[in-house]
Amino acid sequence: MANQHGDFVWYELMTSDADAAQDFYSGLLGWNYAESGQDGVDYRMFSAGEAQIGGQLQLTPPMVEHGARPAWVGYIRVDDVPAALEKARASGATVLMEGNEVPGVGPFAMLHDPEGAFYYIIDDQSGEESHAFSTHEPKVGHCAWNELMAGDKAAEISFYSNQFGWSVAETMNMGPMGTYDMLKCGADRDFMFGGMMARPPAMPVSMWTFYFRVPDIHAAADYVKDRGGEILNGPMEVPGGDMCINAMDPQGAMFSIIGSPGDKQ
Template identity: 50%
Template sequence: MANSPGDFIWYELMCRDADASARFYEGLLGWSVEGQADYREIKAPDGEYVGGILPLSHEMLAGGAMPAWLGYILVADVDQTVTALLDAGGSVLMPARDMESVGRMAMVADPQGAPFYVMTPAPPADRPDAESTAFAKYAPQIGHCAWNELLTADPAAADEFYRGLFGWTKGEALEMGPMGTYQMYNHGDYGLGAMMRKPAEVPVSSWAYYFRVPEIDAAVAYVSANGGQIAVGPMAIPGGDHVLQGFDPQGALFSLIGSKEA
């Protein structure tokens, strides 16, 4: 099934040292990172492309950019979406621009400041019906994103913003006591992710993207042995998987999901 507006279609790591990031994540997720210099593409173990690595320039770093993961959301028209986003209280971090053979995109933020991209891709000439599988919609895929999670300062406002802009719909909700409501969202016939109020100790609203690993304890051992840091987890979630969040050696927050040996 082809992608539709509102799908997450790409994930991008902004970092200081692309070579070092490639080595870290290749060992962690079984990715193959291709390309050099300005941009590198990430290939999952099944051969599908799921994202990219963008080295931060001196100008970006001077402007306050930090290592981070960002998601790309498919839209039918970038300029119309940016106008609607601004009307809804969002902001533009990088104006819309065209990239030859790639598409048109803009880096934006929701009203609470969480950044992401909107993009209208240009399909390859030899694959006009090409579909992104960066987000695994229907079945677990190692090295692909399995869940998109927003920690936000204002869940009610974020709910209105994203449902209005992308047509997402509410799914199940889990009440988590003092942590509030964990509200899940669907897009069409699949589960897209969730939103919840950010804890007070989390400084800013942001998206987290959970990439799937074969076994969560092996991932913990790898992160600890290769300069990363586990921040939260692993912890069990409904369905039998375990999740964790950590920081890679350059300080970018990453999130993982995977099974746990008995």
């Protein structure tokens, strides 16, 4: 199935210790790493089997001085980067970086939405289909869900729908936590790619989080704790029988995992 405007196609980790982060995530998610070959920058690509999932960027001192911190950021495919930037600016987004290009792929830019959640856009002209997000089948090491915690959920849904053609496919009542809106990209699609919910009062800013699949959620939780990460929430059950965890890696980047409960019920 070809990727289209509005699809998540790549996931990037910005980290303060590239070697330690590679060791942590390769053990947790089974990723294989390879150097990108870019001059003057430590950028490593990681794959689940034959499928490329994303890249890992070593933060440099100048990046840190300008406010960069360990974090995960997703890339959303667009048909035209300059047009997408113009539309985003007109809708209240802030462009943080533009005018760059991934060799052999195409132009990209980094933004934050009207509430400050970071994301990339990219015009992938390589002709290769991204399998970073698993659309139908559960695949270990792939992203299984993209989630935005927003201060004004209705406004954020309006923003992203206007930018990328997303629509609310289903809504789930979560009681005191409000509603959870599940999203589709394209009316002809038969899968949902993510959701939006109101961020809890303790969370100071809106942000995207990405759920990567593990084979056993409890074994993964033990791994995270044993390897210097921190469990922030979970394991908790989600619709469909899987369980998920929100966590922080040893360098301070927040991430999420999802998987089966394994032998522990």
